[in-house]
Amino acid sequence: MAAAATGSGDASGRPDDTIRAEELLLDERRSIDNIDAALVHLLAERFRHTQRVGVLKATHGLPPADPSREQDQIRRLRSLADEAGLDPVFAEAFLRFIVTEVIRHHERLRDEEPTER
Amino acid sequence: MAAAATGSGDASGRPDDTIRAEELLLDERRSIDNIDAALVHLLAERFRHTQRVGVLKATHGLPPADPSREQDQIRRLRSLADEAGLDPVFAEAFLRFIVTEVIRHHERLRDEEPTER
Numbered sequence: 001m002a003a004a005a006t007g008s009g010d011a012s013g014r015p016d017d018t019i020r021a022e023e024l025l026l027d028e029r030r031s032i033d034n035i036d037a038a039l040v041h042l043l044a045e046r047f048r049h050t051q052r053v054g055v056l057k058a059t060h061g062l063p064p065a066d067p068s069r070e071q072d073q074i075r076r077l078r079s080l081a082d083e084a085g086l087d088p089v090f091a092e093a094f095l096r097f098i099v100t101e102v103i104r105h106h107e108r109l110r111d112e113e114p115t116e117r
Numbered sequence: 118m119a120a121a122a123t124g125s126g127d128a129s130g131r132p133d134d135t136i137r138a139e140e141l142l143l144d145e146r147r148s149i150d151n152i153d154a155a156l157v158h159l160l161a162e163r164f165r166h167t168q169r170v171g172v173l174k175a176t177h178g179l180p181p182a183d184p185s186r187e188q189d190q191i192r193r194l195r196s197l198a199d200e201a202g203l204d205p206v207f208a209e210a211f212l213r214f215i216v217t218e219v220i221r222h223h224e225r226l227r228d229e230e231p232t233e234r
Contacts, residue, residue: 021177028173029186030165035163036190037197039156040208044201046152049145056145060138069146073153080154084161090218091157097214101207 010112036079054106064106070099132227163215171223181223187216 014022057064074092081091174181191209198208 016195018177021173025170025173028170030162031166032170033158033190033193035166036194038214039159039163039211040197040203041201042152042156042159043208043211044151044198044203046156047203049148049152053142053145053149056138056142060135073150076150077153077157080157081161084158086157086161089149091160094156094160095153095212097211 043098047102050102050105051109054102054109057106058109058112064110065103070095073099144182159216163164164219168222168226171219171226174223175229181227182220189210190216 054064056062074095077091077095078088081088171181173179191212194208194212195205198205
């Protein structure tokens with residue numbers, strides 16, 4: 001949008017404020033890419049912990065899912081999300097998304113691991 | 118820990134190795150809770166950036182979704198996930214889960230923001 005622009009733009013004929021907007025967009029995307037790399041590494045670490053939990057559960061014949069633990073996690077994450085300015089509904093959906101994957105892993109471990117049941 | 122040892126268990130009659138397993142489980146869960154708090158804060162920060170991207174896009178009449186950008190992000194995250202020992206399929210599903218939410222935000226901004234289109 002040529003709106004306020006006084007400038008002439010560049011060779012491609014784009015007005016100055018469009019060029020400026022594209023620069024800002026690239027800048028935001030660099031931050032998003034850094035955050036995504038951090039998220040991936042945290043998720044990798046989270047799965048290392050849940051993997052150990054899965055082995056403990058399989059070895060001791062505990063069920064893969066634990067509804068009361070999940071309720072506690074959801075309550076806590078919704079509250080943390082709220083404080084951080086993140087939509088608590090999204091935070092809950094996010095946790096459920098991860099936990100679904102974790103339970104899938106635990107079920108696989110349970111089916112692989114011979115227990116004394 | 119008394120674990121393998123003499124194995125008398127506790128007052129509730131649980132064997133020592135079950136008690137030990139429960140302690141290990143609690144310990145892992147404390148780490149998982151810390152990681153989840155970090156994830157929520159990173160996600161909150163990520164949405165602050167995508168919110169700014171959304172405003173830029175709405176103001177300049179750019180489409181809410183950007184398939185070529187998304188392809189680049191997926192390729193990069195799969196590669197990072199692979200290096201970090203995280204299932205690349207899960208990493209991709211995770212990114213799609215977030216991007217779906219982001220696009221929903223962008224569409225809302227586009228519908229709110231008057232542009233000159």
